[in-house]
Amino acid sequence: xxxxxxxxxxxxxxxxxxxxxxxxxxxxxxxxxxxxxxxxxxxxxxxxxxxxxxxxxxxxxxxxxxxxxxxxxxxxxxxxxxxxxxxxxxxxxxxxxxxxxxxxxxxxxxxxxxxxxxxxxxxxxxxxxxxxxxxxxxxxxxxxxxxxxxxxxxxxxxxxxxxxxxxxxxxxxxxxxxxxxxxxxxxxxxxxxxxxxxxxxxxxxxxxxxxxxxxxxxxxxxxxxxxxxxxxxxxxxxxxxxxxxxxxxxxxxxxxxxxxxxxxxxxxxxxxxxxxxxxxxxxxxxxxxxxxxxxxxxxxxxxxxxxxxxxxxxxxxxxxxxxxxxxxxxxxxxxxxxxxxxxxxxxxxxxxxxxxxxxxx
Amino acid sequence: xxxxxxxxxxxxxxxxxxxxxxxxxxxxxxxxxxxxxxxxxxxxxxxxxxxxxxxxxxxxxxxxxxxxxxxxxxxxxxxxxxxxxxxxxxxxxxxxxxxxxxxxxxxxxxxxxxxxxxxxxxxxxxxxxxxxxxxxxxxxxxxxxxxxxxxxxxxxxxxxxxxxxxxxxxxxxxxxxxxxxxxxxxxxxxxxxxxxxxxxxxxxxxxxxxxxxxxxxxxxxxxxxxxxxxxxxxxxxxxxxxxxxxxxxxxxxxxxxxxxxxxxxxxxxxxxxxxxxxxxxxxxxxxxxxxxxxxxxxxxxxxxxxxxxxxxxxxxxxxxxxxxxxxxxxxxxxxxxxxxxxxxxxxxxxxxxxxxxxxxxxxx
Numbered sequence: 001x002x003x004x005x006x007x008x009x010x011x012x013x014x015x016x017x018x019x020x021x022x023x024x025x026x027x028x029x030x031x032x033x034x035x036x037x038x039x040x041x042x043x044x045x046x047x048x049x050x051x052x053x054x055x056x057x058x059x060x061x062x063x064x065x066x067x068x069x070x071x072x073x074x075x076x077x078x079x080x081x082x083x084x085x086x087x088x089x090x091x092x093x094x095x096x097x098x099x100x101x102x103x104x105x106x107x108x109x110x111x112x113x114x115x116x117x118x119x120x121x122x123x124x125x126x127x128x129x130x131x132x133x134x135x136x137x138x139x140x141x142x143x144x145x146x147x148x149x150x151x152x153x154x155x156x157x158x159x160x161x162x163x164x165x166x167x168x169x170x171x172x173x174x175x176x177x178x179x180x181x182x183x184x185x186x187x188x189x190x191x192x193x194x195x196x197x198x199x200x201x202x203x204x205x206x207x208x209x210x211x212x213x214x215x216x217x218x219x220x221x222x223x224x225x226x227x228x229x230x231x232x233x234x235x236x237x238x239x240x241x242x243x244x245x246x247x248x249x250x251x252x253x254x255x256x257x258x259x260x261x262x263x264x265x266x267x268x269x270x271x272x273x274x275x276x277x278x279x280x281x282x283x284x285x286x287x288x289x290x291x292x293x294x295x296x297x298x299x300x301x302x303x304x305x306x307x308x309x310x311x312x313x314x315x316x317x318x319x320x321x322x323x324x325x326x327x328x329x330x331x332x333x334x335x336x337x338x339x340x341x342x343x344x345x346x347x348x349x350x351x352x353x354x355x356x357x358x359x360x361x
Numbered sequence: 362x363x364x365x366x367x368x369x370x371x372x373x374x375x376x377x378x379x380x381x382x383x384x385x386x387x388x389x390x391x392x393x394x395x396x397x398x399x400x401x402x403x404x405x406x407x408x409x410x411x412x413x414x415x416x417x418x419x420x421x422x423x424x425x426x427x428x429x430x431x432x433x434x435x436x437x438x439x440x441x442x443x444x445x446x447x448x449x450x451x452x453x454x455x456x457x458x459x460x461x462x463x464x465x466x467x468x469x470x471x472x473x474x475x476x477x478x479x480x481x482x483x484x485x486x487x488x489x490x491x492x493x494x495x496x497x498x499x500x501x502x503x504x505x506x507x508x509x510x511x512x513x514x515x516x517x518x519x520x521x522x523x524x525x526x527x528x529x530x531x532x533x534x535x536x537x538x539x540x541x542x543x544x545x546x547x548x549x550x551x552x553x554x555x556x557x558x559x560x561x562x563x564x565x566x567x568x569x570x571x572x573x574x575x576x577x578x579x580x581x582x583x584x585x586x587x588x589x590x591x592x593x594x595x596x597x598x599x600x601x602x603x604x605x606x607x608x609x610x611x612x613x614x615x616x617x618x619x620x621x622x623x624x625x626x627x628x629x630x631x632x633x634x635x636x637x638x639x640x641x642x643x644x645x646x647x648x649x650x651x652x653x654x655x656x657x658x659x660x661x662x663x664x665x666x667x668x669x670x671x672x673x674x675x676x677x678x679x680x681x682x683x684x685x686x687x688x689x690x691x692x693x694x695x696x697x698x699x700x701x702x703x704x705x706x707x708x709x710x711x712x713x714x715x716x717x718x719x720x721x722x723x724x725x
Contacts, residue, residue, distance in 0.1 A: 165552035199664035222667035303559040
């Protein structure tokens, strides 16, 4: 197990700088998720930790010792990538035993280790099967077991569950989390899926454009996002953004709606000036009047998700979504009033980039 | 209306993709095929498109067999997860292609292309060639090319599966609105419970080549036919507790392994083995440990999902997923009490919904 530190870590591919000199410190035994859209630098960062990618500038340290010049296989890093390359001709047992055999461990020790990890991963009944007989979820558990069996200093996981169905995702999350609680490895999980990052990690490192946007606990990145990028990337359903204008002591204007402000928001407006970006999570908006922050809109569609409804409303040129109890609906083009909980209204500096979707070039 | 009648589909000698499957797709409905990878979802789309033939059984349109009708004569519009676009044409030309082929006037084509580009959020890339698009943009163009023209049936194979979370959320609403407006017949596959519930008029839950249940989202959510369906619909999935039924003045009472009474059942449940109650996370309240009438549980893991937390609680033999407010802090290893709403229990016997389970719902 190891503490992982990065000092001014930088990665350049030719003229393209993928990681811009980042710093972080991951405690021994900590579970950190690196979260961001494709191209944000998360995979480059992980590959530099693993030793699969050279470090252009800066340092990575394991327990205070620089590992820049240590080869991947000597770093004692276990990796589990999305495509688990299991060896098809040999059994699950032998697949899990493989890293220990390569390391020259004796038979009794191998057997003990394989059976212990198989028990934890609920693979005991499958030990005699060949990989071709396994479901995709089972194959992934074998891949994880094989990575874990050699007691690595740090365990790197690269989007292992993003393509599974809802039920399997919950099961795998449960597994990964219990592996961490049971074995106590330092774990680094790379993903573009905010729900997985929040669900699994002690801290989430949100990356964008080769830089760390925020490194904090899941409740912090959700409730106190460092900037509009983090606010937009974390949370399901996604946060709603509006441009605001004409902000002063008396209030601000959102899509033609003049709204008054609470004291903390007034202070925020003094920092930001007259224009900027307002953000509100779907959970903190409701249909009907009753808040100092009210917006007029037109109904678009209601999704009945059974335990709650999700309602889409057009406010001026902005389509927003909000969470409502079952039974609450809007009709297409129906005029509606929306109340925003002012305690959860977030204001950010004007920043056009945040409104773009991450896959828009 | 389309129908698969007793369709058995084998690939090669050993791989059975569909097993004696019967399915009706009604005209004008948004039908979602939902199930794990490898369940047979794409095979059903291929059968409807005519890209493959059933090993045995029939594929019908309005009662007539279409097994021998080639794909180009079926009037089915398809969008696949792996999208093939014409690389030498711009996005606008790719979208216009099916309309040109249908001989529509130029002005009409332009109007439709602009409209669909707006719906899909790609008006700014209309002039680009596919090679200069991101994966999510290419997927939206492929979806647009499928839905831009009138078709008898639209077959959409995880058409928004590669989009990032924000876009997927937005496309879901756009697609549903468009489907309502077009009154189109759509078959859509997904591995996401939320997507299935949000989009479907009816959902077919597919598992290993068999349909486990077909019904409206509300039917599947409120009256799942078996534990597979129950655990597949809803996010987080339903949890299960093993119970036994003992005689009681309310007919029968349900007890957990450690002797806690958690609900009632019809007398016919008494003595049955393999009884389970299914409980959705929102039917469980976390209370002080040791309170009367509650289950004791141990917190195994806690997931912080932002607006809420999901705790996995072990009751010894079983595990339950419980949603809590984000402010409630739980630590692994902690003991908690669980208050389960007896009106919200689903009773299963040997994995199937207990036929006469309704009385369990209204008596504490």
